[in-house]
Amino acid sequence: MYVLRRLVTALAVAWLAISLAFVALRWAPGDAVDATMGRAGVPPEDLEARRDELGLNDPVWRQYGAYLGGIVRGEWGESLVSGQPVREMIAQSIGATAVLALSALTVAVVLGISLGIVAGVSSWAGLRYGAEALASLALSTPIYWTATLVIYLFTVVLDVLPGVGGRGVRYLILPACVLGFHTAGSIAQVTASSVRQAAGQDFVWTARAKGLPGLDVLDHILRVGLLPIVAVVALQFGFLLGGTVITEMIFVRQGLGRVLLTAVDTRDYPVIQGVVAFSALVYSLINALADVLYRLIDPRLEGAS
Amino acid sequence: MIARGVIPRITDRRGVRMRRIVALALLGVIVMAVMGAPWLARYGPRETAPDDQFQRPSADHLFGTDLLGRDVYSRVLYGGRHTLSLALLTAAITLLPGLGIGLVAGSAGGWIDRGLMAFMDALLAIPSLVTALALVALVGSGSAEIALAVGIAGVPAYARVTRAAVLAVRARPFIDSARAIGTRYPGLLQRYILPNAAAPLVAFAGVTLSWAILNSAALTFLGYGGDITSPDWGVMLADGRQAFRTAPWAAFAPGAALSLTVFAIHLLAGSFRAQPG
Numbered sequence: 274m275y276v277l278r279r280l281v282t283a284l285a286v287a288w289l290a291i292s293l294a295f296v297a298l299r300w301a302p303g304d305a306v307d308a309t310m311g312r313a314g315v316p317p318e319d320l321e322a323r324r325d326e327l328g329l330n331d332p333v334w335r336q337y338g339a340y341l342g343g344i345v346r347g348e349w350g351e352s353l354v355s356g357q358p359v360r361e362m363i364a365q366s367i368g369a370t371a372v373l374a375l376s377a378l379t380v381a382v383v384l385g386i387s388l389g390i391v392a393g394v395s396s397w398a399g400l401r402y403g404a405e406a407l408a409s410l411a412l413s414t415p416i417y418w419t420a421t422l423v424i425y426l427f428t429v430v431l432d433v434l435p436g437v438g439g440r441g442v443r444y445l446i447l448p449a450c451v452l453g454f455h456t457a458g459s460i461a462q463v464t465a466s467s468v469r470q471a472a473g474q475d476f477v478w479t480a481r482a483k484g485l486p487g488l489d490v491l492d493h494i495l496r497v498g499l500l501p502i503v504a505v506v507a508l509q510f511g512f513l514l515g516g517t518v519i520t521e522m523i524f525v526r527q528g529l530g531r532v533l534l535t536a537v538d539t540r541d542y543p544v545i546q547g548v549v550a551f552s553a554l555v556y557s558l559i560n561a562l563a564d565v566l567y568r569l570i571d572p573r574l575e576g577a578s
Numbered sequence: 579m580i581a582r583g584v585i586p587r588i589t590d591r592r593g594v595r596m597r598r599i600v601a602l603a604l605l606g607v608i609v610m611a612v613m614g615a616p617w618l619a620r621y622g623p624r625e626t627a628p629d630d631q632f633q634r635p636s637a638d639h640l641f642g643t644d645l646l647g648r649d650v651y652s653r654v655l656y657g658g659r660h661t662l663s664l665a666l667l668t669a670a671i672t673l674l675p676g677l678g679i680g681l682v683a684g685s686a687g688g689w690i691d692r693g694l695m696a697f698m699d700a701l702l703a704i705p706s707l708v709t710a711l712a713l714v715a716l717v718g719s720g721s722a723e724i725a726l727a728v729g730i731a732g733v734p735a736y737a738r739v740t741r742a743a744v745l746a747v748r749a750r751p752f753i754d755s756a757r758a759i760g761t762r763y764p765g766l767l768q769r770y771i772l773p774n775a776a777a778p779l780v781a782f783a784g785v786t787l788s789w790a791i792l793n794s795a796a797l798t799f800l801g802y803g804g805d806i807t808s809p810d811w812g813v814m815l816a817d818g819r820q821a822f823r824t825a826p827w828a829a830f831a832p833g834a835a836l837s838l839t840v841f842a843i844h845l846l847a848g849s850f851r852a853q854p855g
Contacts, residue, residue: 289700300716402593409848413840415792417799417812418833421819429823515707519796523819533708534800537715545712553703560703 276565283561288341290553294546295340299333344550350543352536359547362532367551370528373452373520374513376445380453381460382506388457389464389502394472394494405465412458416516420451420523437525448524452516456509463505464498471498500571507563511556598849604842608835612658621649623656623809632825642827644817654831657809661795662839664721664810668790671729672736673783679733680740684748685767695741698734706731710793720804724797731793732786739782743775750774777850784847788840795836811836 324330331339343349349359385408392404427434427447435444471477471494480490518530529548536544611618620638627647635642641650683694701709706728713727747753748771756770797803798812806813811832818829 286696286699286703289696290703293700294704294712297712297716409841409844410837413788413792413844414837415796415799415840417796417819418815418829418836421815421822421829421833425822425826511702511705515705518707518711519800522800533711537711537802540715542715545715549704549708549712552705552708553700556703556705 279561279564283557287554287557291550294549298542298546349547352544353541354539359544363551366529366532370517373517376449377452381456385457385460386464388461393465393468408458408461411454416455416519448520452520464502467498467501468494510559514552594849597845601842601845608839615655619652619655621652623653635827641831644828650831653809654835657811661811664794665791667725668729668794669787672732672786676733676736677740679737684741684744698737701734714802719802724794728793743778747771747774781847781850784843788843791840
């Protein structure tokens, strides 16, 4: 029941985001007809005829209805530049982006949680501050800067990994680490404060008093401190989707980010609109999934709605 | 490997003070260097010298020169002016509406709250960089355009934080006392709610500022700043990246400046969040 309700909310949020994209597009100077045929010097009567055909002269509410209907049916419009259906462009590029985002997320989770645990509860102050500083550094270093550094380090100085372009796992390592490193910063900070708080509770004293080894105590602490960590990981998805834009550009990879950048450069509004709608849909659904997951992790949430 | 118990409060407090001192010292140096650019710089930020292309760092060119023979040290100083003022403008465009929406939603409650927050959630559902890029496609390239696009993309997060801070304070007993002695809005907001919600709001304003620096510089890096010769850390990074194999210094200085500034702001913001109450 909760799952269903959460799904409906997610779709409502996505619908609102998609509507915002529609409203924003109405402000764009010129329309699809101007952009494609107007530039080619087609006479105005023909332009008008084409507008009638495309429904651009219909009242706004009807266009809005047609637009929403199109999204539901999977007709996301066509690129003004290439004429390729937007749905097809997204379908072709989403695989590469998903692989990059998921690998980066894996790096971020492993690195972020380890750093966070060290920064939160390590018994050596130097290590604690070091881990904290590293997490801050990860957050303060933009992807476009880290990427430049690691490409130089690993392809020029060390010459162990390929830099830009290409396909395959070897080409994935650097971009995934760069994107993951930046994301690890926030995960580490949340993990640190969460485990620090959990470590201060009475049951941790009890566990220590009865002589549990350190790792078992850590297990106790992590179980209690897990929820905020899962929450921040889910939130990072939005960032990852944005971060892939710059990562794909620097590492010359195919993907949704490149599609978006090209579309922004050519003012290809239907494509921009499609990418915006798509990311809103993905992000809402992932967050709904995360909310469902919280209840599995912490059944106490059942009561509080 | 795990601390014996709770980290003693006293060291924590000392740590907070230490962090604040380091952060303020760093920020002080950065702000003074950037403000003093006309006096500290040895060359004009746009002054080219084709014969001096890609000079190594030396006494004459502290951070070396770039493709066009421009002095990287001077460009970093002037670039800070552009990058940081752009970020301040961006942060202002995020903070003012964000604060306003958050305060109204948190104070009004009911359908106003629900409506505003539904709107914010919809904006939050789109990754902020995607929002910013889509807005740049609508309004065009340029510094003010970037500030507007990135600024708007940041509004929902700050509105959410503000609303949460207001709600947290409103739940505390002294608000009931204030009401009981007859305090009403806006006095309640001004005298009781805002002062008590200030710590998280200031801390998140710092986070917003560093976010604004990184994201507005990301857009100048991607080439949407309009003027591609302007001294700007994002533009310099984009230029320097092209020649990183032969002249890493041209990108190193602006990159380090960007990281250091954001690091200092994070540190300062963190020390506010860590402060109890």
